Amino acid sequence: RKEVEQDPGPFNVPEGATVAFNCTYSNSASQSFFWYRQDCRKEPKLLMSVYSSGNEDGRFTAQLNRASQYISLLIRDSKLSDSATYLCVGAFSGSARQLTFGSGTQLTVLP
Amino acid sequence: DAGVIQSPRHEVTEMGQEVTLRCKPISGHDYLFWYRQTMMRGLELLIYFNNNVPIDDSGMPEDRFSAKMPNASFSTLKIQPSEPRDSAVYFCASSFKSYEQYFGPGTRLTVT
Numbered sequence: 737r738k739e740v741e742q743d744p745g746p747f748n749v750p751e752g753a754t755v756a757f758n759c760t761y762s763n764s765a766s767q768s769f770f771w772y773r774q775d776c777r778k779e780p781k782l783l784m785s786v787y788s789s790g791n792e793d794g795r796f797t798a799q800l801n802r803a804s805q806y807i808s809l810l811i812r813d814s815k816l817s818d819s820a821t822y823l824c825v826g827a828f829s830g831s832a833r834q835l836t837f838g839s840g841t842q843l844t845v846l847p
Numbered sequence: 848d849a850g851v852i853q854s855p856r857h858e859v860t861e862m863g864q865e866v867t868l869r870c871k872p873i874s875g876h877d878y879l880f881w882y883r884q885t886m887m888r889g890l891e892l893l894i895y896f897n898n899n900v901p902i903d904d905s906g907m908p909e910d911r912f913s914a915k916m917p918n919a920s921f922s923t924l925k926i927q928p929s930e931p932r933d934s935a936v937y938f939c940a941s942s943f944k945s946y947e948q949y950f951g952p953g954t955r956l957t958v959t
């Protein structure tokens with residue numbers, strides 16, 4: 737079983753829709769979580785960190801539920817430019833600076 | 848500011864040949880990571896360095912793979928001999944005292 741698991745999608749949504757991605761992790765000795773974004777044939781880039789209290793960055797909201805070992809990303813008012821693969825990422829205790837990437841969820845926003 | 852630089856961007860080689868991938872991290876970053884990405888296995892960490900010292904190479908698939916970091920501004924990942932199953936995109940990333948990693952554009956390797 738992978739340490740970080742995501743629904744691979746694809747998610748095809750119309751412009752302006754709200755879409756949510758979920759991610760679960762199996763290693764309870766987790767420290768930090770992140771969402772990275774990867775455009776087609778490009779490198780991954782940090783989208784946002786995920787805090788236990790939940791955090792928001794514009795149209796993006798990330799949530800972490802440590803009891804359920806569950807992470808989510810909500811995108812409101814989706815734009816065509818949001819089309820990408822979203823990678824759920826964990827940093828686990830004892831793995832200094834080492835990140836574990838989920839396999840990614842593919843999103844396509846349609847006009 | 849220059850980001851992480853990787854070369855070559857594309858490499859096509861025949862099975863059995865030696866392949867060397869190069870990476871220049873962001874100046875001042877103290878961690879450097881090598882990843883491999885394929886459709887089947889996603890993004891996998893191969894090895895990472897801290898202050899030029901290899902910390903964890905448990906992700907290196909086998910002895911055909913080796914990585915070095917002779918100084919703070921340069922690292923190489925070598926595959927010798929290469930095999931078709933090594934075909935993938937190889938990313939280098941660097942970070943400084945945080946979990947935020949900055950990725951290079953990647954090297955797309957095809958072994959025929």
